[in-house]
Amino acid sequence: MDPIRVIRGMRDLLPEQTRWWRWMEQRLDGVMDRYGYAEIRTPVLEHTGLFARSIGQETDIVAKEMYTFADRDGSSLSLRPEGTAAVVRSFIENNLGKKEPLHRLFYRGPMFRHERPQKGRYRQFYQLGAELFGSAHPSADVEIIEVAVGCLQAIGLTDFSLELNTQGCPVCRPGYREQLTAYLREHERQLCTDCRRRLASNPLRVLDCKQAACTAVAEAAPHLLDHACDDCRQQFDQVRAGLEKLGIGGRLNHRMVRGLDYYNRTTFELLAAGLGAQNAVAGGGRYDGLVESMGGIPTPAVGFAAGLDRIVLLLEQQVAEPERPPLLFIAAQPGYWLETLPLLQQLRQAGFTAVNDVRQGSFKSQLKRADRLGARLVLLLGQDEIEQGTVTIKDMQAPSDSERKQWQVERGGLLQEIGGFLER
C-alpha cells in the first residue's frame, strides 16, 4: 500500500525546525506587546468574495493562486491567501472603528496560495502581520515600519535592507499612470513579451520586471514621486524624516510595486539575501481606502506582513541556535523503575526538564540513551542508592578523569544540589 504523503507545497515542521519557530514566535510576540499591538485571530476560511473585493479581482493571487472550493450549500469559500482582508472584514463586522477610532492589531498564522513551490515559497506558508487602523498621519507609517524592522532585529537578524516608495493616491495616481503608460508605449519594442502583455493589464508591473531590457526602460521611466500631489509628497517626506530620526533610513526604490490593489501612498519592503530567488521577507504599506470600500466607515490604515518561513531560513543561516533547557535523565538499575517515578515527578514539579528511558533496558543502554538525548545530568538509581536513601548525580559534560564526574547526595537535598549545580 502506498503511504499517503503531504500535499505538494505543504510540509511538516519537525522538532528540529519547531525549535526555531517557537523561539522566533516568542520574540515576535514580545515585539508586538512592546508596541501595544493586540492579537486578532480570524478563520483561515472566508467567503471567496472577501478576497476578490479587497485584494483585487485581477491580481494573480485572486485570479489563479487561491484554494477555492464550494461549501456543501454551494457557496464559494477560499483559504486565505493573506491576512489583511480578513482583519479588515473583522474590523468592520465587529464595529471596532465605531467603538474606538484607533486600533493596533496583529495576527499570525498560515496562509495558502496555490503556486509552484520553490525555495522560500510554499503553498501553506506563515505570516505575522500588524495593522494600525485610524490614523492617516505619517507617524503611523513610521511606527509600522519600525515594528517590522524591530521584528527582524528582535530575533538577531541584521543583514537586511529597507526599501520605500509611494503609490500615490486617487488624486495623483491616475495621472501618473497615464504618463507611465504613454512612456512605456514609446518603448514597447524594447520590452519582453510578458511586459507587453502587462502594458495592457498592469503597467506598473513593468517597473519591477527583472529582464535586462525592461530594467533599462524602467530605469528611465517617470517616477511617481515626481508626479505625486502635494499631500502625497509631504506625507512621504515626513515618513522619511521619521525613519531618519530613528536611524532606520531606507532606500527609495521608485520601481517598487505591490502585488495587492489596495495599497496607496507609503509602501515598503524588507529585503534579505540567502532566500534563493526570493528576497522579500516583509512588505506592507498604507491602505486608506480599503475599509470604506469594504463597507466600513472611512478609516485610514497602514500595515505589514512578514513571511515567517523565509525568516526561519535566515535564522538558520545567520543566528546561533536557540538554547534548550538542561535535560535531566534518570537511569535506574534494572528492576528499580518504579523508584524513578516519584523522582521524575518531583523534578518536574520543581520546573526541571526530566525524562527516563521508558524502555528500561540495561543500565548501560539507558546511559547511552541519556547521552544521545544530550542530557546535562544523569541521576543514577540502583540498589545502593535505594538502600542508602541517596541518588548519584553524574555530570555528562565532565571529562572522564574529573573528580566531580559523579557524586552521591541525600534524597532530601537533591533538588537543591541540582539547582546549585545548574546555576554555575
Add this chain to the structure above:
RNA sequence: GUGAGUGUAGCUCAAUGGUAGAGCACUGGACUGUGGAUCCAGAUGUUGUGGGUUCGAUCCCCAUCACUCACCCCA
C-alpha cells in the same frame, strides 16, 4: 501554468547490461551498576512506479509520479 535537474538502506552517497555496497545512524556484545573512544556481530532495500528493448535492466528507451531549483507571481 512553463522549463531544467534529481529519484538506490533511516541519513549521505557509491556501483555495474549478469538478481546491490560503503560511511554515518540503529540494536546487541567485548565491559553481570556507567555514555562519549576502540573492536566484533546483527538487522534493513519490491534500486520511485508502470511499460518497452534484451537471454538478462538498478543501468538503455518511453511514460508517469514525486522532490528540488528557476520562470510567472509574491511574504
